[in-house]
Amino acid sequence: MGISQTVCTVDTSECAVIGLESSGGTACRLTACKTFPFGIGELVSDKGKRLLKKVARQVGKIKSEEMVLCIAPETYLPLPAYFPAGADPAQYQELCRMEAEYFLNKPDDYSCDVTGYGEMTESLHEKKLLLFYPAEPCRTVSDMFSAQYPVRFSCSPHLSLLQLSLYENKPLATLELENNYFLLSISKHGRLEKFICRQVKSREEAVFFTIKELSGNPLLRETGVQITGSRADKSIITLIGKETSLKTKPLGIPSSIPISNLEKFSVSSPAAVKAISTALMAFRK
Template identity: 30%
Template sequence: MSRSQIACAFDASSTTVARVKSTGHGSFTMTMCRTIEGGMDDLGGPKAHRLAKKLVSMLREWRDEPVALSFSPAGLMPLPAWFTQDASPDNRDTLCRIEAGYFLDEADKWQWHDMALEPSPGQPAGVDRRMLLFYPLAPARFIENELRKQCRVEWRGAHVEAVARLSAVTGDALAVLELEERYAALSISANGKIGYFRYWPVKEASEREYFAITELTSAPLDGAPVKVTGPAASAKVLERISHETARPLEPLELHPWVSAERGANKAKSPTATMRAVSTAIMALNGG
């Protein structure tokens, strides 16, 4: 039975909306992907209502289909954590709030994404390894509340886990190098779960490239292909990093995870497309 899912991927300055169909046999087709101006920075300011109105109008065509929201602010605040395996969702939520209080100034201004990680070697019995990804609460809550007035929002969170879940679609390990203007990150996932995650805030390009070279020469890649996303991932940057690490680097693109109808992709970049599409696939697979 075919099902469809809408996903809205918010970065700092734009929003990308994708519609993905599932055939029910593990294959996915993107039928629409568009980018509109205005993102998380705008949702926290005077343009918020205008952007929300534009987005609601855009989604009206698919008003009966569920919506998933993915947030990619200019920077994240990651925090490793350990929770007991039998912790209920409500209990984990309480633990996340406690961790936020210790970790962040003005913790009530942050939303968290609680992400389960692969167990580490020698991990104690009875605990789960987690990664808490904190991002600004106000813009995320505002747009979620506005969309809920017209849409059925069924999932929301940071983009990192949705992208990692692509490794469950093919069953192959996946390494994703993110080169953003204000941070760099490397995740290695298998069967939909991240086993290795590193994040580094950056102020200039040299720091970003140093992180990439250091991680790609020391991380346990074990032959996993390295896919690259982010606005700072220019061809020249990738060429330099690839030369220094002796590793082939490729942009993270639709193939082999999803096909696309002719003319469906009108997003601003492969990064925007993949964040929206991976969010839709994650929601179709149960979140």
């Protein structure tokens, strides 16, 4: 019997609900995919309950005992750290709590995702990147869903996007251009190799720092860069490509991912891509 996974992505300007089935091997089948033209800001506004009902109806149509959430934070605060190799989830949680107390003024106001960072080495300690991000409004949205459906776990979009690099034969470079920050990451085989996140106050500032970082990285000449985010409109993607001479394209699903039924649904939206990558991560947990 196959395993069914329901994922809801709540992004900055849109939501997506997908259903993905796995027979236990590497192949998967997409059973549902629907996007909604509103994001996290609208869900926590006065009309949030009404909008939540629209998303919840779609979740209810998918036969799954639980769901996974992928919710966009306002920004990221990255912190490299070394953890004991082979630590279990409980140890990671305690170590993250300790790091947060040293790193943040109000650690209880933040959530944290943990991912491998740099090359794997045979050592007593493993390098990790702690991605701290404001718990709100993500926590409020998660509570809204968990009041109606069992939520297996919730994560940030960047953690799930690392899954896409497992299906690429070269490093995967992604650029996120949001209202509050720009984020450049390069990942390979599901691990981060490079991570840059800078707070920005305007479109011009985002473009300036983006061009500066992209132009100074020779690896991107080979890989190109996939661009997403609320500021990633056609004009800014064209401008970045012109100024850096890099191959740029919107965030997308790698053609090598063994998912059937993709042609029956619209999966081009960033929220749908993030939902599918989150489902793939959930199958591996």
